[in-house]
Amino acid sequence: MHMLSFDVEEYFQTQAAAEGGVRVEDWATYERRLPASIEKVLAILADQDVTATFFVLGWVARHERAVVAQIAAAGHEIASHGMTHRMLGELTADEFRAELRDSRKLLEDISGKPVVGFRAPTFSITRRTAWALDVLAEELFRYDSSIFPIRHDRYGIPDAPRWIHRAIGPAGGEIVEIPPLTARAFGVNLPVGGGGYLRLLPTSLIRRAIRRAERAGQPAMIYLHPWELDPDQPVLPMTRTSRFRHRVNLSRTEPRLRDLLSRHHFSTVAAALAHATCPTTHEYAA
Ligand SMILES: [Zn+2]
Incomplete structure (x- = not known):
């Protein structure tokens, strides 16, 4: 599963968007597209x-309460993505705790x-x-899904485990870590499990990575954003690289997601953890 x-x-x-100049204090002034994209996600x-x-x-919970209620009512699992979407490098431990x-x-x-x-935010x-x-361990969270085991300009720990494991923090805190799906090629881990990668890469490559996960007896973690199912969203000022990453193949998200869901069995993290074994432990140094 x-x-x-x-x-x-x-x-x-x-x-x-933040790097393109959109400030948290101005979020309320932008056109809201989430209710419609969530409708689409829930329908799929x-x-x-x-x-x-x-x-x-x-x-979103504060400003679009009905959207969250609708997701929960449809039987899905609700987890936290923080409060302000600032990358963790911008927060102190106390600020992070408050966001949690x-x-x-x-x-x-x-x-x-x-x-x-x-x-x-941003696998940070x-x-x-x-x-x-x-x-996270002190706040009694059971699992985290924030460590991408790849080399990338924004995020990633390239030598982190590729599958579900027990993560030990620098102070000894323990939590289940769920990395997004990667493929192993040419001695490095390549991101394939979601977002722009899922929109850009050949589907054959993603399906192969999922089949390899199955052969290894491991569940694959796939991630998407509701805005990836909204090709008509307004265009915001961004660097050329960011615009490419944000907008490439937005119209392909829905058919690709439907195709994946028809070929493999997916569920919530909670359901997968009930079946998954978590044999390896990885210590993350400060
Ligand atoms: Zn995010």
Whole structure:
């Protein structure tokens, strides 16, 4: 059983938008597209009878309460994506702890269920921010899905394990870590499990990576964003690289997602963890 996840945020809340000049204090002035994109996501999942984990930004919980209620009512798992979508390198440990508590409270109030999972904005648990694992463990989160085991200009720990493992933070905190799907080629890990990679790469390559996960007895973690199913979203000022990453093949997301869901069995992180074994431990140094 593989894991399907969505990072629930607006198109103007990404790191690329922030770097293009969109400020958190101006978020309320942008056109909201999330309710319509979530409708689309929920319809696709209902069509294929799939449940997923939704890592919801606290800002969304505060400003689009009905959207979160609708996701929860459809039987999906609600987890936290922080409050302000700032990368963890921009936060102190205390600020991060406050974001965890605030977002969890908002999400639990709406869903009526405990929130035990977290994904950092822009996969921003790296070597420099490994302290966040200790904070998550102290706050009694059960799992994290923020460490991408690849080399990338924004994020990644290239030698981190590729499959579910017990992560030990620099201060000894322990949490289950769920890395997004990668493929192994030419001695390096390549990202294939979601976002722009899923829109850009040949589907044969992604399917092969999932089949390899199956042969290894491991669930694959796939991630997407609701704005990736909204090709008509407004174009924001961004660098050329960011615009490519954000916008490439947006119209292909839906058919590709439907194709994946029809070929493999996906569910929530909670459901996958109930079946998965977690034999390896990895210590993340400060
Ligand atoms: Zn995000």
